[in-house]
Amino acid sequence: MDWKYGQQKNEREMNKRILVTGGAGYIGSVFVPQLLDAEYKVTVLDNFIYRQNSLLDICYHPNLNIIIGDVRDNEQLKTVIQKHDILVPLAAIVGASACDKDKPLARAVNQIQIENISKWVSKDQMVLYPVTNSGYGIGQKDVYCDETTLLNPISHYGKTKIAGEKALLEMGNAVTFRLATVFGTAPRMRMDLLVNDFVYRAFVDRFIVLFESHFKRNYIHIRDIASVFFHAINHYESLKGEAYNVGLSNANLSKRELCQKIKKHLPDFHIFESDIAQDPDQRDYIVSNEKIEATGWKPQYSIDDGIKELIKAYSYLQVNPFNNI
Numbered sequence: 491m492d493w494k495y496g497q498q499k500n501e502r503e504m505n506k507r508i509l510v511t512g513g514a515g516y517i518g519s520v521f522v523p524q525l526l527d528a529e530y531k532v533t534v535l536d537n538f539i540y541r542q543n544s545l546l547d548i549c550y551h552p553n554l555n556i557i558i559g560d561v562r563d564n565e566q567l568k569t570v571i572q573k574h575d576i577l578v579p580l581a582a583i584v585g586a587s588a589c590d591k592d593k594p595l596a597r598a599v600n601q602i603q604i605e606n607i608s609k610w611v612s613k614d615q616m617v618l619y620p621v622t623n624s625g626y627g628i629g630q631k632d633v634y635c636d637e638t639t640l641l642n643p644i645s646h647y648g649k650t651k652i653a654g655e656k657a658l659l660e661m662g663n664a665v666t667f668r669l670a671t672v673f674g675t676a677p678r679m680r681m682d683l684l685v686n687d688f689v690y691r692a693f694v695d696r697f698i699v700l701f702e703s704h705f706k707r708n709y710i711h712i713r714d715i716a717s718v719f720f721h722a723i724n725h726y727e728s729l730k731g732e733a734y735n736v737g738l739s740n741a742n743l744s745k746r747e748l749c750q751k752i753k754k755h756l757p758d759f760h761i762f763e764s765d766i767a768q769d770p771d772q773r774d775y776i777v778s779n780e781k782i783e784a785t786g787w788k789p790q791y792s793i794d795d796g797i798k799e800l801i802k803a804y805s806y807l808q809v810n811p812f813n814n815i
Contacts, residue, residue: 512581604654629775670737
């Protein structure tokens with residue numbers, strides 16, 4: 491069952507103006523249309539670095555404003571922030587590999603930008619900030635990481651995102667979400683995320699070679715991220731000032747366990763393991779999502795829902811039209 495967007499919001503919230511930085515990206519391309527359906531006035535600030543056309547089908551909407559800009563432009567960002575009631579900073583350099591390619595850029599976007607936002611927003615503004623639960627690094631075997639667990643990020647990505655989160659939580663007027671690994675389709679698709687990538691390999695290559703297949707992590711569907719944002723808007727006063735893990739409580743899975751789930755949908759998928767290399771992303775932990783669930787929110791999409799959705803998408807999606815096969 492899908493989330494009934496904005497169903498609980500009161501009359502005061504109907505006129506809220508929302509700024510979504512990076513709104514043409516993977517999460518934004520799902521979340522922004524839902525905001526418009528819920529009658530919010532939405533400004534997207536994005537540099538469109540990937541030349542994505544993910545907002546093309548909603549350009550007709552009178553409540554959508556698009557600004558082509560860079561969140562590192564302090565003057566522009568500060569000015570835009572002051573004109574909005576709710577801020578959702580999605581603009582980020584996402585993932586360990588992407589951050590390692592340009593560490594100064596990752597720090598500027600993931601950390602310094604957010605630290606600046608923490609100084610510029612007023613107590614009357616809402617801030618919903620997606621972080622990453624990769625900040626837990628390497629957990630203890632069979633011990634669930636909750637929001638009181640000591641953070642120990644092992645990647646530059648995790649370190650910069652956690653530093654940004656710290657600044658917002660110290661401000662006391664933000665809600666931060668330590669997101670599990672995201673999966674699912676979106677107008678601005680990402681195929682480098684673990685579930686999305688593994689399903690593609692199963693569907694196209696029919697085999698995969700796993701390194702350190704016992705490494706575990708948690709997962710969450712992209713549309714459940716949108717729903718938890720709406721939940722936070724509707725319950726902001728009781729949630730603000732806190733961090734929340736957001737993931738599927740029944741999906742703390744190792745990479746091999748994830749592949750076995752995929753194999754149930756694609757029986758010709760062959761799973762191999764090798765010890766000749768290391769996974770570039772060394773995180774390994776299990777996560778408790780009890781805190782956010784205790785507030786009345788629960789995810790609606792399972793791992794199996796996502797696998798079926800991705801198989802459907804990959805049956806027609808041409809990633810590279812110049813492939814010979």
